[in-house]
Amino acid sequence: MSADPHVVTREQVLDALRSVEDPELHKSIVDLDMVRDIQVGDGRVSVNALLTISACPLRETIVNSIRERVRTIPGVREVDVTLGEMAPNERQALIAKLRGGEVSTTRRSSFITPESPVRVLTIASGKGGVGKSTVTVNLAVALRQLGHRVGIIDADVYGFSIPRMLGVRGRPTMIDQMVVPLEKDGIRVMSIGFMLPDETDAVVWRGPMLHKALTTFINEVHWGDDMDYLLLDLPPGTGDVSITIAQTLPQTHMVIVTTPQAAAVSVAQRAARMAEKVNIEVLGIIENMSYYQAAPDQPPVYIFGRGGGQRLAEAQSVPLLGEIPLDPAVREGGDNGVPVILSAPESPAAKAFRATAERLVRRLPIPVA
Ligand SMILES: Nc1ncnc2c1ncn2[C@@H]1O[C@H](COP(=O)(O)OP(=O)(O)OP(=O)(O)O)[C@@H](O)[C@H]1O
Ligand SMILES: [Mg+2]
Structure with missing residues (x-):
C-alpha cells in the first residue's frame, strides 16, 4: 500500500473550522473559542468542540458541519467529533466578547448599542x-x-x-x-x-x-x-x-x-x-x-x-x-x-x-x- 501523499496538519483543520458557524450565534466556532482540541494522525482527525450550553438544540448541525468541512481537507479519511460544554466563566467571557464586538472583524457589538448602525x-x-x-x-x-x-x-x-x-x-x-x-x-x-x-x-x-x-x-x-x-x-x-x-x-x-x-x-x-x-x-x-x-x-x-x-x-x-x-x-x-x-x-x-x-x-x- 502506498503512503498517503497528504499529511494533514492541525493548522489545516483549524482553517477549515473557521468557516463553520455556530448556527444560532452566526459566528465562526473558531472565533467563538469553541474549538477546544484537535488531534491529527494517519488521516484521522478528532475535533473536540465546546457548546455554550449542553442542551444546545442544534448540536447535530454543528457536528455535521464540522465533519463536512474537515472531510474536504485532502488526506482526511475519518473525522471524529466530540462535544463538551463551556464552563460558566467561559460562557461569560464569550458573552463579554459578543458585547464588546471583539469577535467580529468589523468590531460591531452583537447587541443593540448606541454605536450600532442598526x-x-x-x-x-x-x-x-x-x-x-x-x-x-x-x-x-x-x-x-x-x-x-x-x-x-x-x-x-x-x-x-x-x-x-x-x-x-x-x-x-x-x-x-x-x-x-x-x-x-x-x-x-x-x-x-x-x-x-x-x-x-x-x-x-x-x-x-x-x-x-x-x-x-x-x-x-x-x-x-x-x-x-x-x-x-x-x-x-x-x-x-x-x-x-x-x-x-x-x-x-x-x-x-x-x-x-x-x-x-x-x-x-x-x-x-x-x-x-x-x-x-x-x-x-x-x-x-x-x-x-x-x-x-x-x-x-x-x-x-x-x-x-x-x-x-x-x-x-x-x-x-x-x-x-x-x-x-x-x-x-x-x-x-x-x-x-x-x-x-x-x-x-x-x-x-x-x-x-x-x-x-x-x-x-x-x-x-
Ligand atoms: N390590509 C388588510 N386586509 C385585511 N385584513 C387586515 C389587513 N390589515 C390587517 N388585517 C387584519 O386585521 C386584524 C388586525 O390587524 P393587526 O393585528 O395587524 O392590527 P394591530 O394594529 O397590530 O392590532 P393591535 O393594536 O391589537 O396590536 C388582523 O386580523 C389582521 O389580519
Ligand atoms: Mg398588534
Missing part, C-alpha cells in the same frame, strides 16, 4: 387593530427580500401576535442571561410569546415587570452584528410602554399606521405627538385597509373612507409611504403564519407592501460599509 423602525398607531403587526411582518419579509438583515421585537407583551403571524414557534436559547432570538426565513424574532408555557396564557404582569421584560429584550438579545433594520411592533395606544422603548433604543425612527377614516387619523396624530416629545423622527405614514377591490376590473370601494393617510402625512409634513388595500388574503396570511407577501406575492396587497418597504429604505438607507 436602524430601529418603530411601528406605531393611535388606535388598536389598524394593522401594525400585519404591517410589521410584511415589511420585515419585504426588507429581507431586498437583501437586508432584519429583526423584529414584538413589544406588545399583552397581545403579542408576531409569533403567530410569522409562523414561528419555539423557545429561544438562553446562554446564561443572553437570549438568542428565534429565526424564520432569515428574520430574527423576539417576543414574550416565546417565553410563555402556552401561547394563550395571559400576560398578567404589572408595569415594572413589563418595563423589565422590555429592557431585557433590548439589552440581552444577541441580534448579531450584521443587523440592518430592527422593527419594533408596538402595542396599541401611545402610552408609557411606547415611550419606554423609544427611550431605550438608539437611532429609533417611527412609522405610523392608520386607517383612512377621520376618527382614526386624529388618534394617530397622538402617536406623532408622542414621537415628537421624545425626539423620534416620524419617517412617514402607512395607510392600511385603504380600499377593497373585488377584482382588478372592479372599482375600488373605500370602506373606511378615503384620504386619511394623505391628510395625516400632510399635517405632519412627512410622506405617505404606502396604501395597503383590504384583502382577505392579508388576514389569512396572518392567521396561517405565512405573510401575504409570501403566500400571494403578486396580490395588490403584497405589491403595496413591497413598494412601501422600498420607500422606507430610501427614507432610511443603510450606509454602505
Whole structure:
C-alpha cells in the first residue's frame, strides 16, 4: 500500500473550522473559542468542540458541519467529533466578547448599542387593530427580500401576535442571561410569546415587570452584528410602554399606521405627538385597509373612507409611504403564519407592501460599509 501523499496538519483543520458557524450565534466556532482540541494522525482527525450550553438544540448541525468541512481537507479519511460544554466563566467571557464586538472583524457589538448602525423602525398607531403587526411582518419579509438583515421585537407583551403571524414557534436559547432570538426565513424574532408555557396564557404582569421584560429584550438579545433594520411592533395606544422603548433604543425612527377614516387619523396624530416629545423622527405614514377591490376590473370601494393617510402625512409634513388595500388574503396570511407577501406575492396587497418597504429604505438607507 502506498503512503498517503497528504499529511494533514492541525493548522489545516483549524482553517477549515473557521468557516463553520455556530448556527444560532452566526459566528465562526473558531472565533467563538469553541474549538477546544484537535488531534491529527494517519488521516484521522478528532475535533473536540465546546457548546455554550449542553442542551444546545442544534448540536447535530454543528457536528455535521464540522465533519463536512474537515472531510474536504485532502488526506482526511475519518473525522471524529466530540462535544463538551463551556464552563460558566467561559460562557461569560464569550458573552463579554459578543458585547464588546471583539469577535467580529468589523468590531460591531452583537447587541443593540448606541454605536450600532442598526436602524430601529418603530411601528406605531393611535388606535388598536389598524394593522401594525400585519404591517410589521410584511415589511420585515419585504426588507429581507431586498437583501437586508432584519429583526423584529414584538413589544406588545399583552397581545403579542408576531409569533403567530410569522409562523414561528419555539423557545429561544438562553446562554446564561443572553437570549438568542428565534429565526424564520432569515428574520430574527423576539417576543414574550416565546417565553410563555402556552401561547394563550395571559400576560398578567404589572408595569415594572413589563418595563423589565422590555429592557431585557433590548439589552440581552444577541441580534448579531450584521443587523440592518430592527422593527419594533408596538402595542396599541401611545402610552408609557411606547415611550419606554423609544427611550431605550438608539437611532429609533417611527412609522405610523392608520386607517383612512377621520376618527382614526386624529388618534394617530397622538402617536406623532408622542414621537415628537421624545425626539423620534416620524419617517412617514402607512395607510392600511385603504380600499377593497373585488377584482382588478372592479372599482375600488373605500370602506373606511378615503384620504386619511394623505391628510395625516400632510399635517405632519412627512410622506405617505404606502396604501395597503383590504384583502382577505392579508388576514389569512396572518392567521396561517405565512405573510401575504409570501403566500400571494403578486396580490395588490403584497405589491403595496413591497413598494412601501422600498420607500422606507430610501427614507432610511443603510450606509454602505
Ligand atoms: N390590509 C388588510 N386586509 C385585511 N385584513 C387586515 C389587513 N390589515 C390587517 N388585517 C387584519 O386585521 C386584524 C388586525 O390587524 P393587526 O393585528 O395587524 O392590527 P394591530 O394594529 O397590530 O392590532 P393591535 O393594536 O391589537 O396590536 C388582523 O386580523 C389582521 O389580519
Ligand atoms: Mg398588534
